[in-house]
Amino acid sequence: MSVALRTDREGGHATLVPTGSFDLSHATEVTQAVSDAEASLNGCRSVDVDLTQLDRIDGAGAVLLARLLDRLEADGRQASVKGDNPEATRLIALYRERRTILPAPQIRTTNPLTRIGAVVAQLPGKANDAFDFIGRCAVAIPKAAVTPRSVDWRSLPSLMQEIGADALPVTSAANLVVGIIIGLLGISELGRFGANSYVPELVVVAHFRELGPLVTAIVVAGRSGAGLASKMATMKVSEEIDALRSMGFDPVRWLVLPRCLALAVTVPLLTWVGDLLALVGGLVATVVMTDMTPHAYMEGTLKAITASNLLTGLIKAPFLALAIGLIACGQGLLTRGGAAAVGARTTTAVVLAIFSTIVISALFTLFFALMGA
Amino acid sequence: MPSRPHITVDDLRIGYGTRVLMEHTTFQVERGTIFAILGGSGCGKSSLLRHLIGLERQQAGRIDIDGVGEPSQYEGVPPFGVLFQSGALFSSLTLAENLWLPLNRWTPMRGATAHELVQAKLDLVGLGAFAEYLPGEISGGMKKRAGVARALVLEADLLFFDEPSAGLDPISAVELDQLIITLSRDLGITVVIVTHELPSIFLVADNCIVLDKAAKGIVAQGDPRKLRDESEIPFVHAFFTRSSYDVTANPGG
DSSP, X not given: OOOXXXXXXXXXEEEEXXXXXXXXXXXXXXXXXXXXXXXXXXXXXXXXXXXXXXXXXXXXXXXXXXXXXXXXHHTTOEEEEESSOHHHHHHHHHHHHXXXXXXXXXXXXXXXXXXXXXXXXXXXXXXXXXXXXHHHHHHHHHHHHHOGXXXXXXXXXXXXXXXXXXXXXXXXXXXXXXXXXXXXXXXXXXXXXXXXXXXXXXXXXXXXXXXXXXXHHHHHIIIIIHHHHHHHHHHHHTTHHHHHHHTTOOHIIIIIHHHHHHHHHHHHHHHXXXXXXXXXXXXXXXXXXSSOOHHHHHHHHHHHOXXXXXXXXXXXXXXXHHHHHHHHHHHHHTOOSSHHHHHHHHHHHHHHHHHXXXXXXXXXXXXXXXXXX | OOOOOSEEEEEEEEEETTEEEEEEEEEXXXXXXXXXXXXXXXXXXXXXXXXXXXXXXXXXXXXXXXXXXXXXXXXXXXXXXXXXXXXXXXXXXXXXXXXXXXXXXXXXXXXXXXXXXXXXXXXXXXXXXXXXXXXXXXXXXXXXXXXXHHHHTTOOSEXXXXXXXXXXXXXXXXXXXXXXXXXXXHHOOEEEEEOOOHHHHHHHOSEEEEEETTTTEEEEEEOHHXXXXXXXXXXXXXXXXXXXXXXXXXXXX
């Protein structure tokens, strides 16, 4: 059914006559008809809308006619409806009387410098939040020692299982592959100088000191860190954290400490297992790609494994684990809003945790280099 | 001549697996009226609603919505709107975007016209100034009203409300009831409400059915005020007068 809005003019007065279906399914045509009719009203001081010939009207059609009348009145014209159509008259009146006059929308600036400034201006607040959380965690440790019942120790075994043991396959696989990569890289570069016998030492030094803890921490941050952050964020938005507080629990002691402890215990173990698998990866790559025997490779490896190489890597692991735990739990506890906020906080937590593990690892390397270790 | 009922439910049986929640359920909802589905917790009110809006398929019997047929078989522009108990607004979208979503899916409207329609619906429920707010930034009562606006945006002439007053303070609950009355009286919309809030029932409902868990179906139907004053069925009397009722003594309701 066609839609039209006819204009009948008599001097300074005009009558608009809508015909057809003014409804949602014809809203685009109605909009066009209203726009055309409005353009033809130049010079009119008063406008009537005659609803007699309307075949059908619903809320959408009524809104479009109501807004037309509003605009005409805003232009200083007299505007009214007439005709024997009580349903249409009632609908138009309803949408006119319930209209909210909104203030002009604020234009958001898109100036890059302003946006950079806005981000920088938020940094002190964010840093304050982070230090506040670290401080609360630090205070929680002696308090937990004094009142052990304020910590959820019962959850510790299941957390270690969830965070550590369940992550073992994926961290092991990642370390094995990295061991193979280091082995192949060593063969490619050292082989040019006939120095393939140094490949086992390269694998040990590179993996034990740097890549083992780092790869393990990155995988744990992506897997367990995301899980921790989303769990804590969900607890926050569903008011479980508030419920804990209302019952006199400190969420940091009850929830954060066991999770950080579980990470601090399991990540070094995962790193150690990962180191062994990286050696296997290096061995497989070297034996397959060169004429070195497994026995020769093992001998080279055993010579390279020193206390310094082993401990410089393993010392890092608990610190990387703590960083992951604190960031994941801290971001989770900062969540505000609904389900969308959980996803956003989890993403932030994983990104921050991975970045932090890299930075902390680099700082340790710098420290050991300065100490000559 | 009386108009055809908006909803016809005939000898309906619903349940999950071998568990039957309701059987031999027959009722009609007249066009333009406010119809309440009442009953205590666990009697199957919300399950019946889920069947009426086509989210579940009945085990037996017939549900017919005028112009739609069997709701679970229907495809196309939704012919009815639903206000879920929590409001069910998408938390990552602003109120305006929540309303724009079905409009964008089912109509060719874009730009200023779509904006005008969305704003008008928000104005209608008194949330015109909150179009750019996220659901997390508004109160529970406002979320419900925004849910109503979203249910209205496709100009459906039938609305379903699941526990609209649940979790609201008395003033917000009355405001929502007034909105429901406005929708029915001024827009001619048929409204089906699932509730157990007595003040709301007596204020808004033209007609109702009372469900009982033990009877697995309807134990009374009619004007809720008349049922309150005249019904001699113990469960119905107890329900409307909030008096105690011994289920074990009256297993059939």
